[in-house]
Amino acid sequence: MTYQIPEKMKAWVLGDPGELTLVEKPVPQPGKSEVLVRIDAVAICATDLEVIDRGQPAMIQGGLPFNKNFTPGHEYMGTIVKLGPGVDEYKVGDRVAVEIHAGCDTCERCREGMYTACLNYGKNYEGNDKGHRANGFTTDGGFAEYAINNIKTLTKIGDNVTDEEATLIVTAGTAMYGLDMLGGLVAGQPLVVTGPGPIGLMAVAVAKALGANPVILTGTRDNRLELGKKLGADYTVNVRNQDVVAAVREITNGEGVNYVMECSGAPNAINESTNMIKRGGKICLCAFPAEPVEVDVAALVRNNICLLTIRGEGRSAVHRAASLISEKRFDASLIHTHTFGFNDLPTALKYSKERIEDAIKVVVKIPG
Numbered sequence: 585m586t587y588q589i590p591e592k593m594k595a596w597v598l599g600d601p602g603e604l605t606l607v608e609k610p611v612p613q614p615g616k617s618e619v620l621v622r623i624d625a626v627a628i629c630a631t632d633l634e635v636i637d638r639g640q641p642a643m644i645q646g647g648l649p650f651n652k653n654f655t656p657g658h659e660y661m662g663t664i665v666k667l668g669p670g671v672d673e674y675k676v677g678d679r680v681a682v683e684i685h686a687g688c689d690t691c692e693r694c695r696e697g698m699y700t701a702c703l704n705y706g707k708n709y710e711g712n713d714k715g716h717r718a719n720g721f722t723t724d725g726g727f728a729e730y731a732i733n734n735i736k737t738l739t740k741i742g743d744n745v746t747d748e749e750a751t752l753i754v755t756a757g758t759a760m761y762g763l764d765m766l767g768g769l770v771a772g773q774p775l776v777v778t779g780p781g782p783i784g785l786m787a788v789a790v791a792k793a794l795g796a797n798p799v800i801l802t803g804t805r806d807n808r809l810e811l812g813k814k815l816g817a818d819y820t821v822n823v824r825n826q827d828v829v830a831a832v833r834e835i836t837n838g839e840g841v842n843y844v845m846e847c848s849g850a851p852n853a854i855n856e857s858t859n860m861i862k863r864g865g866k867i868c869l870c871a872f873p874a875e876p877v878e879v880d881v882a883a884l885v886r887n888n889i890c891l892l893t894i895r896g897e898g899r900s901a902v903h904r905a906a907s908l909i910s911e912k913r914f915d916a917s918l919i920h921t922h923t924f925g926f927n928d929l930p931t932a933l934k935y936s937k938e939r940i941e942d943a944i945k946v947v948v949k950i951p952g
């Protein structure tokens with residue numbers, strides 16, 4: 585199979601903070617261990633909104649990404665249309681989901697599989713090139729017709745997975761990575777997910793697929809909690825109407841849970857998690873509050889509670905999440921709520937940011 589690849593493509597680029605412009609850019613050429621992906625769909629993530637408005641955590645040429653002809657967007661999928669030299673792991677025509685980070689592969693963290701915490705983050709420009717790539721953060725991303733991807737970041741997907749669903753694989757991979765950090769062996773053990781945002785909802789689905797029992801989801805909005813039930817939550821607790829700690833204790837016969845996946849970023853989340861977990865339990869922080877918060881460290885230490893964090897989707901978790909999705913172990917597409925065309929990206933971003941019509945995952949289709 586061959587594809588006609590034009591010389592120029594349409595791409596959105598970031599100007600000043602909050603300012604995106606649709607421009608023409610040359611279609612990039614894949615190098616060694618890279619492929620050219622024709623982007624078919626891209627989902628919008630809260631982190632895209634951060635990057636567009638505030639810059640971080642994107643880093644281009646050692647600094648903020650503004651006015652550098654940089655294209656954001658990181659939750660995309662597409663079709664391989666050209667192979668770089670030596671690539672035989674994939675074929676032209678393969679449909680792929682992509683994960684964000686291809687670390688430098690040389691530093692201590694990359695060698696441990698923690699490539700999302702690569703010590704050479706952003707170092708990929710002339711004069712300081714360690715080969716680090718993170719789509720839409722340190723290299724051009726998915727708000728464009730084409731993107732270059734290192735083969736390390738690709739996961740093949742079957743025809744039973746739709747374009748929209750495939751854009752959600754990286755979110756499920758992030759939830760999977762969090763469960764990895766908790767030890768991964770959650771079968772038969774009670775687990776709480778706090779916060780029914782995209783990662784929280786995917787954490788419910790993945791934890792249930794891995795056999796956690798019961799899976800308890802907490803949050804403030806009933807419609808999101810209902811969605812959580814469809815994705816596998818055995819119990820939900822609306823923290824506006826109920827004392828969340830008491831409710832979790834009651835569900836678990838007073839014992840508490842073994843694990844908490846903290847996906848809310850609420851200021852008191854660590855303290856509440858500490859009180860709903862068994863002694864020696866583990867908390868994984870997948871979200872964080874905007875401001876520094878007070879934490880009852882004594883309660884954590886006295887109860888031997890282990891506090892873990894994740895950044896992104898390490899240890900090839902995206903591959904395992906993709907497998908669960910293609911096996912239809914849960915319906916990721918339930919969190920996809922809106923679709924827009926490529927030229928309507930600003931509207932899509934607005935829907936995502938302002939949660940218009942209770943938008944959860946907003947997907948942009950290309951062409952559209």
Ligand SMILES: [Zn+2]
Pocket residue numbers: 629630631632658659
């Ligand atoms: Zn994201």
Ligand SMILES: [Zn+2]
Pocket residue numbers: 687688689690691692693694695699702703704
């Ligand atoms: Zn590295």
